[in-house]
Amino acid sequence: xxxxxxxxxxxxxxxxxxxxxxxxxxxxxxxxxxxxxxxxxxxxxxxxxxxxxxxxxxxxxxxxxxxxxxxxxxxxxxxxxxxxxxxxxxxxxxxxxxxxxxxxxxxxxxxxxxxxxxxxxxxxxxxxxxxxxxxxxxxxxxxxxxxxxxxxxxxxxxxxxxxxxxxxxxxxxxxxxxxxxxxxxxxxxxxxxxxxxxxxxxxxxxxxxxxxxxxxxxxxxxxxxxxxxxxxxxxxxxxxxxxxxxxxxxxxxxxxxxxxxxxxxxxxxxxxxxxxxxxxxxxxxxxxxxxxxxxxxxxxxxxxxxxxxxxxxxxxxxxxxxxxxxxxxxxxxxxxxxxxxxxxxxxxxxxxxxxxxxxxxxxxxxxxxxxxxxxxxxxxxxxxxxxxxxxxxxxxxxxxxxxxxxxxxxxxxxxxxxxxxxxxxxxxxxxxxxxxxxxxxxxxxxxxxxxxxxxxxxxxxxxxxxxxxxxxxxxxxxxxxxxxxxxxxxxxxxxxxxxxxxxxxxxxxxxxxxxxxxxxxxxxxxxxxxxxxxxxxxxxxxxxxxxxxxxxxxxx
Numbered sequence: 001x002x003x004x005x006x007x008x009x010x011x012x013x014x015x016x017x018x019x020x021x022x023x024x025x026x027x028x029x030x031x032x033x034x035x036x037x038x039x040x041x042x043x044x045x046x047x048x049x050x051x052x053x054x055x056x057x058x059x060x061x062x063x064x065x066x067x068x069x070x071x072x073x074x075x076x077x078x079x080x081x082x083x084x085x086x087x088x089x090x091x092x093x094x095x096x097x098x099x100x101x102x103x104x105x106x107x108x109x110x111x112x113x114x115x116x117x118x119x120x121x122x123x124x125x126x127x128x129x130x131x132x133x134x135x136x137x138x139x140x141x142x143x144x145x146x147x148x149x150x151x152x153x154x155x156x157x158x159x160x161x162x163x164x165x166x167x168x169x170x171x172x173x174x175x176x177x178x179x180x181x182x183x184x185x186x187x188x189x190x191x192x193x194x195x196x197x198x199x200x201x202x203x204x205x206x207x208x209x210x211x212x213x214x215x216x217x218x219x220x221x222x223x224x225x226x227x228x229x230x231x232x233x234x235x236x237x238x239x240x241x242x243x244x245x246x247x248x249x250x251x252x253x254x255x256x257x258x259x260x261x262x263x264x265x266x267x268x269x270x271x272x273x274x275x276x277x278x279x280x281x282x283x284x285x286x287x288x289x290x291x292x293x294x295x296x297x298x299x300x301x302x303x304x305x306x307x308x309x310x311x312x313x314x315x316x317x318x319x320x321x322x323x324x325x326x327x328x329x330x331x332x333x334x335x336x337x338x339x340x341x342x343x344x345x346x347x348x349x350x351x352x353x354x355x356x357x358x359x360x361x362x363x364x365x366x367x368x369x370x371x372x373x374x375x376x377x378x379x380x381x382x383x384x385x386x387x388x389x390x391x392x393x394x395x396x397x398x399x400x401x402x403x404x405x406x407x408x409x410x411x412x413x414x415x416x417x418x419x420x421x422x423x424x425x426x427x428x429x430x431x432x433x434x435x436x437x438x439x440x441x442x443x444x445x446x447x448x449x450x451x452x453x454x455x456x457x458x459x460x461x462x463x464x465x466x467x468x469x470x471x472x473x474x475x476x477x478x479x480x481x482x483x484x485x486x487x488x489x490x491x492x493x494x495x496x497x498x499x500x501x502x503x504x505x506x507x508x509x510x511x512x513x514x515x516x517x518x519x520x521x522x523x524x525x526x527x528x529x530x531x532x533x534x535x536x537x538x539x540x541x542x543x544x545x546x547x548x549x550x551x552x553x554x555x556x
Contacts (some may be wrong), residue, residue, distance in 0.1 A: 006513075007513060018036075019035045021035065026260070026266060027254060027255055027258070027259030027266075030252050031252065031253070038367065039367075039378070040370065040493070040507075043477045044510065044514075046255070046477075051478045054475070058094070058098075062081075062082055062085045066081070066555070068097050072103070075554075078173075078553060078555060079543075079552070079553045079554060080172070081555035083168075084536050088533050091530075091533065094473075101472055102534075102538050105303045105538075106542065107198070108194055108197045108198070108288055109290060110201055111198070111201050112207055112545075113206045114545065114549055116207075121176055124289050126145065129146050129151065129181050130180055133176070135172045138169055139169070140166075151181055154181045157181060161305065161308070163528075164531055164532050165536070167529075173543035174547075175542050177292050178292060179291070179293070183445035185300035185302045186302060187301045189286055189301045191224055191225055220267070220270055220276065221267075223264070223299045224264035225264060230265075230267040230270075251488075251489065252484070252488065253489050254476065254484060257471065258467055258471055261297070263276075271347050272348065272349065272485045274349060274444070275336075276297070277337070281299065281300075292304075292305045293305065295468070303538075304467075304468070305538070306535055307446065309448040311451050311452070312452050313523075313528070317433060317456050317457035318457060319457065320436065320457060323436045325396070326437070326503075327395055327396040328395050328397070328439050330396075330398075330438065331399075331426060332399065332400065333400065334399055334404055334406060335404065336348050336405075338407075341410045350443070351416075352487065357395040357397035358397070358398075358420075361388075363385060366385065366492055366495050367495060368500065368505070369499045370506075371504075371505040385501060394491065398421040399420055399423070400426045400427075401422075401426070433457070436459060437497070438458045438459075438460055439461040440463070440464075441463050442466065446464065446468060451522055454519060455526075459514055461480070461481045461482075461483045463482075463484065473525065474525075480514065481493055481514065
């Protein structure tokens with residue numbers, strides 16, 4: 001098992017006991033302004049403990065993995081589990097127990113009979129903009145229903161998925177998987193239907209496919225529990241920015257990245273992301289259709305696969321000490337939404353980041369750097385500085401090239417050019433390696449850059465609403481730094497690591513530690529073998545759901 005860098009000492013436990021009383025709700029840490037200890041110390045301390053505990057409890061044998069599987073999921077592993085385990089061991093795949101995302105994705109489908117699931121699968125195969133992978137008797141068959149001239153890169157996306165399972169083809173059970181060729185998720189079901197499916201499972205029965213579904217109103221709240229923050233807000237101006245504004249509060253940070261992506265708990269993020277704002281959920285009929293995708297939110301019911309795009313093994317890096325650029329860097333195109341007069345594009349993730357990082361009006365309140373507190377409270381160390389000064393010192397963020405995905409006929413493309421910073425030229429990959437801090441944000445869907453950025457040895461700040469196959473297998477604040485979608489914590493985070501406006505009091509050693517841990521993790525755990533292991537496990541589970549009821553598909 002790969003080890004990370006030597007850990008930098010944190011304040012002693014007595015300091016945490018006396019000053020660590022920050023409240024964590026909904027995956028966010030709300031800063032206690034009377035504390036005399038910077039809250040990021042607590043986030044790093046807690047993350048280290050969680051990661052160490054996760055590593056220590058992993059199964060070391062097939063027998064242990066089988067017991068752990070039964071403990072987590074209440075059933076036997078699927079047939080072929082022993083072959084999967086052999087692959088994991090032979091390829092040094094770590095964290096063999098951490099496949100909860102697979103279970104979350106497939107759970108509602110377990111309520112359908114194999115016959116009904118196969119019927120829905122055959123319907124889905126006929127959808128446009130899909131491709132189908134079918135494994136039978138150890139051989140792969142591929143079919144497409146997309147126009148390669150219309151959708152660039154679709155063929156490469158399919159071939160990437162086929163290549164993932166090539167090493168284990170002979171060990172896979174028969175299955176059929178239909179993939180959506182686009183970036184975004186598609187399948188939506190209501191919260192009440194999801195509950196009906198879960199209730200059927202608890203009764204160890206199958207869902208009656210003849211039961212009629214009441215078509216819900218097309219809004220995001222119907223996908224959430226009625227008592228959730230999203231559900232409670234359903235009667236108001238749905239999905240409007242002013243509907244879900246946070247109550248004015250002190251500073252917050254992400255403590256649990258997975259939970260912070262829960263849009264039922266955090267509906268304020270809906271108008272902040274181009275995949276959601278101004279849109280309605282689902283393009284279909286609210287049926288649980290079996291569709292594999294490369295990205296999904298916590299609201300969607302698609303089955304999450306593994307993206308291989310932009311994954312590069314053996315990439316060059318620059319040692320931390322040779323990285324001379326201290327600013328947080330981002331460069332990218334104008335993706336994330338279709339930019340037009342009728343679209344709320346200004347509130348989406350990329351334009352907001354550019355606008356924030358290049359604002360020159362007003363002030364920003366920043367938590368004082370950690371080493372400069374000297375017994376003072378967080379509140380006493382708050383500093384207000386001109387935002388223009390903060391941006392000049394901390395951030396280097398801009399669009400590149402010309403606007404895309406915009407309507408030139410209504411003037412939107414020109415508005416973007418006039419209102420937002422576009423850098424002259426692009427930053428080469430080699431030049432980007434010299435930045436100590438890089439922020440990764442979503443585009444039209446998930447960001448495919450993350451593995452490459454981690455591998456370069458910079459400290460990666462990540463803002464996203466998309467859980468991925470690796471989310472349960474990494475640890476925020478150990479391997480990367482999670483950033484809220486509204487970027488309200490961005491200045492506080494960079495000030496903690498880099499220091500104040502004069503570069504005093506920062507925790508640069510901790511920044512280096514997390515950057516090197518992220519690089520080590522990516523190189524040891526984001527290989528083709530790791531992605532293959534995930535899909536191997538997923539397809540074994542999927543094959544069991546599709547198999548006739550008369551066939552025993554359990555591992556015994």
